[in-house]
Amino acid sequence: MGSHLFRYVFRQLALGLVAVTAGLALLVWLTQALRFIELVLNRGLSLLVFLELTVFMLPNFVAIILPVATFIVILAVYTRLEGDRETVVMRAAGVSQVALAGPGLTLAAAAALIGWTMNLWVVPESYRMFREYQFEIRNRMAAVLIQEGVFNTLGEGLTVYVRKRDADGTFHGILVHDERDRGAPATILAERGRLLIAGELPQVRLENGTRQELDPRTGRLRLLTFAENTLTLAAPAEREEVRYRDARERGVLELLDPPASENVSKRDRGRFAVEAHQRLAGPLLTLSLASVALAIMLGGGFSRHGRTGRVLAAVGIGATLVASGLALGNAAASRLGLIPLIWVHAVLPGAVALALLIRPPPHRLPFAGGMAAEG
Numbered sequence: 001m002g003s004h005l006f007r008y009v010f011r012q013l014a015l016g017l018v019a020v021t022a023g024l025a026l027l028v029w030l031t032q033a034l035r036f037i038e039l040v041l042n043r044g045l046s047l048l049v050f051l052e053l054t055v056f057m058l059p060n061f062v063a064i065i066l067p068v069a070t071f072i073v074i075l076a077v078y079t080r081l082e083g084d085r086e087t088v089v090m091r092a093a094g095v096s097q098v099a100l101a102g103p104g105l106t107l108a109a110a111a112a113l114i115g116w117t118m119n120l121w122v123v124p125e126s127y128r129m130f131r132e133y134q135f136e137i138r139n140r141m142a143a144v145l146i147q148e149g150v151f152n153t154l155g156e157g158l159t160v161y162v163r164k165r166d167a168d169g170t171f172h173g174i175l176v177h178d179e180r181d182r183g184a185p186a187t188i189l190a191e192r193g194r195l196l197i198a199g200e201l202p203q204v205r206l207e208n209g210t211r212q213e214l215d216p217r218t219g220r221l222r223l224l225t226f227a228e229n230t231l232t233l234a235a236p237a238e239r240e241e242v243r244y245r246d247a248r249e250r251g252v253l254e255l256l257d258p259p260a261s262e263n264v265s266k267r268d269r270g271r272f273a274v275e276a277h278q279r280l281a282g283p284l285l286t287l288s289l290a291s292v293a294l295a296i297m298l299g300g301g302f303s304r305h306g307r308t309g310r311v312l313a314a315v316g317i318g319a320t321l322v323a324s325g326l327a328l329g330n331a332a333a334s335r336l337g338l339i340p341l342i343w344v345h346a347v348l349p350g351a352v353a354l355a356l357l358i359r360p361p362p363h364r365l366p367f368a369g370g371m372a373a374e375g
Contacts, residue, residue: 005090009081009103016073017107021065028061029054056130060248063118067282070111071289071318074104078297079311087298101294101357108290115283120252123279128249146171154233162193169195174206176231186213188231202233247275255279274333274342281346285325288350292317295353321349 033054081087090100146152148165157180163173171193179185190209195202211224247255247268255276258264264272296314325345332338 067286112283119279284346291353
């Protein structure tokens with residue numbers, strides 16, 4: 001294929017891939033972001049924090065969507081080229097089967113390289129940041145999430161009720177039940193309060209209130225009236241808590257050889273191993289899906305009635321490959337002996353499709369004659 005024809009087809013493929021990937025990633029992001037919209041609407045979390053939290057999920061979505069998006073774009077563009085008889089003209093001009101498939105294979109190779117970059121570095125790093133931010137919100141910013149008119153549980157042993165909350169963060173009608181000191185649980189009532197952040201500790205400054213505490217030795221109720229008091233809304237145990245990292249936020253080397261200090265269970269070691277092999281083999285599936293689409297769409301001669309059947313066949317095979325890949329990953333997590341099949345599944349369909357593409361198409365002269373007759 002000449003350089004002009006190659007650029008013409010590749011430009012359509014590249015633009016289509018960007019559009020489809022962006023559209024699908026945005027759609028998935030919107031569906032997943034709905035899980036966190038309550039933090040903005042009902043719990044006072046800022047829109048900026050919400051966007052930062054959810055944007056960290058995007059690279060993971062892109063890495064999952066990219067193989068399917070590449071398959072869809074190649075199928076759509078080559079279907080349009082055949083529908084407009086452009087592939088007919090290219091074949092008549094002497095363009096070979098492999099040359100026709102060249103732009104699609106180049107796009108798939110580029111998508112595979114992007115996929116490896118995402119899987120090996122971008123996805124684990126972004127997902128780690130997402131989990132740490134989520135952990136921070138739940139454990140360091142618990143006070144920010146206080147809802148009015150609801151008994152809010154902020155960690156173990158601390159319950160807070162607020163009758164009203166102003167937009168500037170001022171609380172009215174506060175009730176706090178604090179059982180973090182097991183020896184002397186206390187109940188605190190205050191007219192007003194304002195949220196403070198001291199270092200990593202969320203605190204609330206209470207005004208005009210009382211503290212009721214039961215003396216564990218005498219069993220008598222002690223009552224303390226105060227004009228101003230500061231209460232910490234995070235337990236020391238929460239600040240020292242170590243978060244267990246998920247498989248998706250670990251690098252491939254760490255997945256294959258987890259640190260001994262973490263005491264990873266046998267089940268998790270299996271999940272980690274499968275995750276590592278799926279990350280390494282996943283981009284190869286992009287090449288396989290692209291090769292299958294090209295082999296089906298470019299295979300055989302031109303037919304005015306055969307395009308729909310070929311498209312349906314390609315969609316069916318592609319959907320089967322994606323679904324079987326997911327099922328194989330789940331099965332391999334419990335039976336590690338199936339891990340080699342992850343690589344077979346990623347490589348074999350593409351190898352077969354490439355062999356069909358390289359094989360010279362039959363009946364070239366009748367095809368050319370048929371084209372001339374149509375003209």
